[in-house]
Amino acid sequence: MTKEISEETGAFYHHYPRLTVVVTAHAAGKDDAMAAAWHMPVSFDPPLYAVSISPKRFTHELILDSKEFAINFLPAHEAELVAAVGGSKGKEIDKFQAFKILKDNPIKIAAPILKAAYAAYECKVVDDSLCGDHRLLVGEIVAVHWQKEAFIEGETLNIEKVSPVLYLGSDQYLDISECTVRTLDRKVYGKVV
Numbered sequence: 001m002t003k004e005i006s007e008e009t010g011a012f013y014h015h016y017p018r019l020t021v022v023v024t025a026h027a028a029g030k031d032d033a034m035a036a037a038w039h040m041p042v043s044f045d046p047p048l049y050a051v052s053i054s055p056k057r058f059t060h061e062l063i064l065d066s067k068e069f070a071i072n073f074l075p076a077h078e079a080e081l082v083a084a085v086g087g088s089k090g091k092e093i094d095k096f097q098a099f100k101i102l103k104d105n106p107i108k109i110a111a112p113i114l115k116a117a118y119a120a121y122e123c124k125v126v127d128d129s130l131c132g133d134h135r136l137l138v139g140e141i142v143a144v145h146w147q148k149e150a151f152i153e154g155e156t157l158n159i160e161k162v163s164p165v166l167y168l169g170s171d172q173y174l175d176i177s178e179c180t181v182r183t184l185d186r187k188v189y190g191k192v193v
């Protein structure tokens, strides 16, 4: 395959596929949910999780008010839900009612947890900075929800039981339910022989 090089970055979609989550928030009696592909863990101790959200999003408004959000990890068979909350505006509709989204109760924050999530992080905002046209919100994880059967020894996602929502860009979603898992021991592979 030949490689192209350009200084014109355009929308730079080359980092997809990405694990895509639903960010939920609650403020002033309102709940909202949005899809987010731009998110990542940033620290073990304290446990910090970051998400990049455009200030145009109604979810962002609720996070700004409440200083809280939840990150919900969904299985691939719930990708329609991700597309639904990623394609609608909380300013115009109550997405939970419109899409019949079921909630679980949070324990430390007010943002709803999605019943369909195989895992979720309750976060309190510790940092909020402008990064270009998005805001980088860093939250301290104050509670974790997870389906026990979805994880091996509480850590590794059991891909035979749950395949996560993976977004490819351009409204395309990957289904990796038929995939191979390879274990590559870093101590073995990082050794110079």
Ligand SMILES: Cc1cc2nc3c(=O)[nH]c(=O)nc-3n(C[C@H](O)[C@H](O)[C@H](O)COP(=O)(O)O)c2cc1C
Binding pocket: 020, 032, 033, 034, 035, 036, 037, 038, 039, 052, 053, 054, 056, 057, 058, 059, 060, 082, 083, 085, 086, 087, 088, 089, 090, 091, 134, 167
């Ligand atoms: C798959 C997917 C991923 C998205 N990722 C992000 C993201 O990381 N950050 C962001 O600000 N918007 C992202 N969006 C857009 C928001 O989810 C979308 O604008 C949504 O309608 C916002 O809803 P709200 O106004 O109710 O908050 C994504 C949309 C889709 C469909």
